[in-house]
Amino acid sequence: MADVLPVADRARVRRAALGELRADRRAFIGVLVLNALAAAAGLAGPRLLGAIVDTVKDAPGRAALASVDRLALAIAACTVLQILLSRQALRAGARFGERTAARIRERFLDRTLALPAATVERVPTGDLAARGTTDVTAVAVTLRDAVPEVLVSCVQVLFVVGAVVLLDPLLGLCGSAGMAVMGVALRWYLRRARAAYLAEGGANSALAEELSATAAGARTVEALGLQARRVAKAETAIEEARRTRLRTLRLRTVLFPAVDVSYTLPVVCVLLAGGALHQRGAVSLGTVIASAIYLRQLAGPLDNLLLWVEHLQGSAASYARVEGLAMVPAAGPPTTAVPAGGRIEVTDVRYAYGHGGDVLHGVDLDVRPGERLAVVGPSGAGKSTLGRLLAGVDRPRSGAVTVGGVPVADLAPDELRRQVVLVTQEHHVFHGTLRDNLLIAAPAAADTELRAALAAVDAAWADDLPDGLDTALGAGAHSLGGAQAQQLALARVVLADPHTLVLDEATALLDPTTARSTERALAGVLRGRTVIAIAHRLQTAHDADRVAVMDRGVVTELGTHHDLVAAGGAYAALWRSWHGTADAPRTSAQGARPV
Known part of the structure; x- marks a missing residue:
């Protein structure tokens, strides 16, 4: 069962948001000041308009016209000033938001790269992808757009209500009472919104996982006739996403009508009382007229504010999912100890995936430097699991896996790569040039070293690329076949230059001809190194120095090929089943001498 990435609680999200504000506090304070000045400039218009009304009412005639002209000119000047200040406030807010959004994206990437490899493999791919795309984008948009808009609206509302109270406290009280409907509706909405938006985000992640799994396994689905089953699972995920979406929409159908009513009630109350x-x-x-105009002006900022409040509920849920990555248990700080030699020791190791039962039961193994050890056994015996422990990908539940006396899983990434490298059937071509893909293993390598590594694995196709090492690879660029991608992965191993290699059927995807040439090339490169080969082809065991036989999570036999065949145990039965009664190497492509 896949692990579930955690979701941050309100307190953690609040601390993270405040931390973003503190990280760029000068810009944030500047945005506040500019918004306050713009809101203050906007308050002059209604007050001056009220003064015009009183002037015309109390002093009709030519004398009043001169006063009206001056007041109208003042209104125009205040309006222009408000426009200029608002523009600067929005610009400063947008810059603040973009910088903050960039920090969130970078931190999410850092946290993702810092996740333990075992965690990345076990969490739903769709969930991690949704957090890194939809959720991060939602948070970034909120910080870029919502924060400035909400600040502007909040300052305008406070200043407008304050202006009405200063004009006449009783009218201000009447206007505030008319806004009570909005407060009740908003409180009802906020109590339900977070859970609803978290459920919607989870449903969207589950839908993304179903769609990505179906797309990735499209050939298998078609070959096994699983279309109806996959469509049914996708429809179930779609229905859940639709149900959660409708729940958030229903919340808005209650909030928005209440808000529309609350725009009119304060004005009506002020006009009646006034x-x-x-x-x-x-x-x-x-x-009275100035107070009514002030309260009517509330419609714009309140509408904007409440729209963003609704958006903030979804963004808060997205923020909680983004910050949830910080709650994933860390592997702990790497050790500073340096392994003394390359001896690998496995001592009473037990391991379980998640909360399931142990798949390894007290495994003991001692691998000498420079030895070639083959690990064989039936499917499900625990061979690949042992390989992951030997390479430091996973940590044993109990017992120890050490290299040179230091726990493998505690080594820093750079030191671990110098000690042990795991090569599996899985490989990845990163979006970038061929050079970029190779420099992952050795960032300081020169082009001559890169070409030598490609030559070591017989990757002659690299010389035919249109731009050589500068040829772009990946989606939308030059595409590598499965065998070429596997050779690229093996070239990275050559560049990493570890003293121990754990090969989990590393050449299984190569065609017979390419496999033979690649294995011959690697045999020369890896001479004198420790090689632990997890093998399904017993010819690998025949050529190894020793063979470890695994069954049901334990090592049942350990010795040379000839000793184990002579012992007549489980390995001898496997050998007879695979090779017949003749104890001689195969000459077919499948039996090509491996590394």
Whole structure:
């Protein structure tokens, strides 16, 4: 069963968001100041308009026209100033958001690369991909766009309400009471939104996992006639994604109508109360009009604010999923100890995948430097699991796997690569040039070393590439076949130059002719090194110095090929089954001498 990546709680997300603000506090304070100034400039218009009304009402005639002209000119000047300040505020906010979004993307990439290899292999690929694309993008957009917009709207709302209260406290109280509907609706929405958006994000990840798994295994699905089953699973995932999406939509159908009503109620309350107070001479007509215009101006920032509040719920769920990577247990700091020699010792090792039962049961093994050891046994015996432990990919549940007296899994990545390298049937061609793909194993290697590594694995095709080492590989560029990609992976091994290689059927995907030439080339390159070959072809065992036979997670036999055949045990039965009764090397391509 696949592991599930954790999701951060509210407190962790809050700390992460505050940390982003502190990381660029000067820019953040600048955005606040600019927004405050822009909002203050916008407050002058309604107040001056109220003054125009009172001037015309109380002093009709030519004298009033001069005052109206001056007040109108002041309104125009304040409007221009507000536009300029708002533009600068949005620009500063956007720059702040872009820098913050870049930090989040870089940190997510760093955390992903720092995940233990075993964790990456066991978590759903779709979940990790969705967090790195959809969720990171949602957080980045929020920090780039939502933060400036929310700041502008919050400052405008506070200033407008404050302006109404300063004009007349009673009218301000009436306007605030009219906004109570919005507060109740928002509280109802926020109590339900986070869980709903987290469920929607999880459903989208599950859907992405189903689609990617089906696309990756399309040939297998077609060959085994599994189309109906895969379609059914995809439809189930789609239905769950649709159900969670509808849940968040239903929340919005309650919030938005309540918000629309709350825009009108404050204005109505102020007009009713202001009319009554004006009749009694308690307030001027200009004050009532200015207060109504102020509250009407709330529609824009409140609408913008609540739209972003709705968006922030989805973004908060995305942020929780992004920050969840920080909660994955770390492998611990690498040891600074340097292995004393290349002797590999496996002592009473037990290992289990996840929460399942042990697949290795007290394995003991001692591999001498320069030895060629073949590990054989039936499928499911634990051979590949042992290979992963020997290469430091996984850590034993109990017992120890050491190289030169130092636990393999505790070595720093660079030191581990110098000690032990695992080569499997799986390989990857990274998007970039051929040179980039090779420099992964040896960043300081010169071009002559890169070409020598390719020649060592008989990758003659590299000389025919249109741009040589600068030929772009990967999607949308030059495509390598399975055999060529495998040779590229083996060339990386040559460049890494480890003293021990763990080969888990590393040449299995090569065609017979290419396999023979590659194995002959590697035999020369790896002479004098320790080679642990996890083999399904028993010819590998025939040519090894010693053979370890595994069955049901334990080493049942250990010795040379001839000694084990003479002993008449499990290995002898395997040999007779694979080779017949003749104890001689095969001459077919399948029996080509391996490394």
